[in-house]
Amino acid sequence: MEATTALALSASPTGARRAPEKAPAASLHLRRFSATSSLHLRAAQSPALRSRASPFQGWWRSRRAGGLVVRAEMFGQLTTGLESAWNKLRGVDVLTKENIAEPMRDIRRALLEADVSLPVVRRFIESVSEKAVGTDVIRGVKPEQQLVKVVNDELVQLMGGEVSDLVFAKSGPTVILLAGLQGVGKTTVCAKLASYLKKMGKSCMLVAADVYRPAAIDQLTILGKKVGVPVYSEGTEAKPSQIAKNGLKEAKGKKTDVIIVDTAGRLQVDKAMMNELKEVKKAVNPTEVLLVVDAMTGQEAAGLVSSFNDEIGITGAILTKLDGDSRGGAALSVKEVFEFVGRQARREYILVSGKPIKFVGQGERIEDLEPFYPDRMAQRILGMGDVLSFVEKAQEVMHQEDAEELQKKILSAKFNFNDFLKQTQMITKMGSFSRLIGMIPGMNKVTPAQIREAEKNLKFMESMINVMTPEERERPELLAESRERRRRVAKDSGKTEQQVSQLVAQLFQMRARMQKMMGAMQGKDSPDMNELMESIKAEEQAADGTARRRRKYGNLRQRQLDAMRGFRRR
Numbered sequence: 001m002e003a004t005t006a007l008a009l010s011a012s013p014t015g016a017r018r019a020p021e022k023a024p025a026a027s028l029h030l031r032r033f034s035a036t037s038s039l040h041l042r043a044a045q046s047p048a049l050r051s052r053a054s055p056f057q058g059w060w061r062s063r064r065a066g067g068l069v070v071r072a073e074m075f076g077q078l079t080t081g082l083e084s085a086w087n088k089l090r091g092v093d094v095l096t097k098e099n100i101a102e103p104m105r106d107i108r109r110a111l112l113e114a115d116v117s118l119p120v121v122r123r124f125i126e127s128v129s130e131k132a133v134g135t136d137v138i139r140g141v142k143p144e145q146q147l148v149k150v151v152n153d154e155l156v157q158l159m160g161g162e163v164s165d166l167v168f169a170k171s172g173p174t175v176i177l178l179a180g181l182q183g184v185g186k187t188t189v190c191a192k193l194a195s196y197l198k199k200m201g202k203s204c205m206l207v208a209a210d211v212y213r214p215a216a217i218d219q220l221t222i223l224g225k226k227v228g229v230p231v232y233s234e235g236t237e238a239k240p241s242q243i244a245k246n247g248l249k250e251a252k253g254k255k256t257d258v259i260i261v262d263t264a265g266r267l268q269v270d271k272a273m274m275n276e277l278k279e280v281k282k283a284v285n286p287t288e289v290l291l292v293v294d295a296m297t298g299q300e301a302a303g304l305v306s307s308f309n310d311e312i313g314i315t316g317a318i319l320t321k322l323d324g325d326s327r328g329g330a331a332l333s334v335k336e337v338f339e340f341v342g343r344q345a346r347r348e349y350i351l352v353s354g355k356p357i358k359f360v361g362q363g364e365r366i367e368d369l370e371p372f373y374p375d376r377m378a379q380r381i382l383g384m385g386d387v388l389s390f391v392e393k394a395q396e397v398m399h400q401e402d403a404e405e406l407q408k409k410i411l412s413a414k415f416n417f418n419d420f421l422k423q424t425q426m427i428t429k430m431g432s433f434s435r436l437i438g439m440i441p442g443m444n445k446v447t448p449a450q451i452r453e454a455e456k457n458l459k460f461m462e463s464m465i466n467v468m469t470p471e472e473r474e475r476p477e478l479l480a481e482s483r484e485r486r487r488r489v490a491k492d493s494g495k496t497e498q499q500v501s502q503l504v505a506q507l508f509q510m511r512a513r514m515q516k517m518m519g520a521m522q523g524k525d526s527p528d529m530n531e532l533m534e535s536i537k538a539e540e541q542a543a544d545g546t547a548r549r550r551r552k553y554g555n556l557r558q559r560q561l562d563a564m565r566g567f568r569r570r
């Protein structure tokens, strides 16, 4: 991986990136529904509990069973649906396009039944199918277990990949503005969030800007007392934006770290609500604008995210009442928002960026709020923690074997273009280059711009390697020694001869550097990644060299030439 990273970083920049397109906002139809606030159920799985379906799109109403609260198995319905997919793969040796077709249909059905939107499901299925078929067979891991892992990784990505932390203002109080429809749990979230932040050592103040429901102010005052944070209110007569502004002034005076502004909800997204929110936002310039969404809204959560974002601009979402949701559609619909474009008949959707879920509410108690961890959520959906850790361990062993093999090659100076390709493909399979590079010790000083360049360069280099003969890939010396061969690679890949020569030269430099590093790691010398990075950066600038640059990096070039060992122009 280091080899590939460094090689990519040291190559000259090429190509251009396409900017994502922005689509018009989707229209919304929102419905009011009753909250299943205190009961938890495994509704979808139990025919006995299905007898009274809720009026809202078949959500099953909470019921007490023999006086006992039946607690939901999180997203039980989805979990069960996915199980049938794994079962269909029992007995197969390897995942193929043909044998995954039926399990993929099960996964598709399970996701749709969980109320995940169609374009999200389509993209998900496409991506899982592609990755499942392309996955290397791992010794000792059954194909169905491998598919579980692929689905897990894709679910994690679908929910945002990583934890999205709250952002705090650099100076003065951090303002968190909560928005959302009526009854979704905004007031409760205010108190939960304040309690969470208090535990982090932050001082908080709540601001009661919901003036339409008098009980909301009382509710916030009671909750504020309960969690031990002051509540700023001016009754129901003042304007919400003025209350928020005054609240912020008071918080500044008291040097409070965070203020959380509770706003009024409406039954549906309407102009008056949005205008009022815009005014409040303008008055306090919040660091975070969080949309509070009831988990039971299912895929309509995507529409809410999109319309609130278009109207007021939000920074993330908080999903409440996850404890009463056995389907999971909302959790899977917030980060990836597709919008409908074109004519109905053509059903075209484009991906517009969604928003990260920052917290989830899983009950009515103050402590029932936690940061949203996409990986933990995916594991809960799949209900297959054991299988996942088993596959991960097996992968580790495989990587270790690969690494040992690579180490042998490096030490005997045999690192070739095949190894290079293998490393690149591994990076692609494992995920973003940017994420990986941060994990390499000493590499964290690399800037995002450099990483983007490196990613581009990998593709550029791959295109040249792809047209090399197997022999040339195995023995780069052949290319180093023959101008004819370099010319042919240049012609076939549509690059210049100079670019091919540069690539070959870089491979040799890389060999030399890696040998040096390996030697260092085996105790001969202390490895200095910073020095390595400096040299890579210097090469990057020198690559297309002006005379001045050439003078400046003259010594370096000489060292590179020495390192190339045997690379001669004929």
Ligand SMILES: Nc1nc2c(ncn2[C@@H]2O[C@H](COP(=O)(O)OP(=O)(O)OP(=O)(O)O)[C@@H](O)[C@H]2O)c(=O)[nH]1
Pocket (backbone or CB within 6 Å): 035, 036, 037, 038, 039, 180, 181, 182, 183, 184, 185, 186, 187, 188, 189, 210, 213, 216, 264, 265, 266, 320, 321, 322, 323, 324, 361, 362, 363, 364, 368
């Ligand atoms: N089960 C469960 N109930 C919740 C959760 N969060 C909030 N509630 C309940 O949902 C109901 C409505 O919560 P509120 O905080 O009053 O909602 P709101 O968005 O402020 O309501 P409006 O001010 O009318 O817009 C209350 O009964 C809460 O106890 C949760 O995570 N799980």
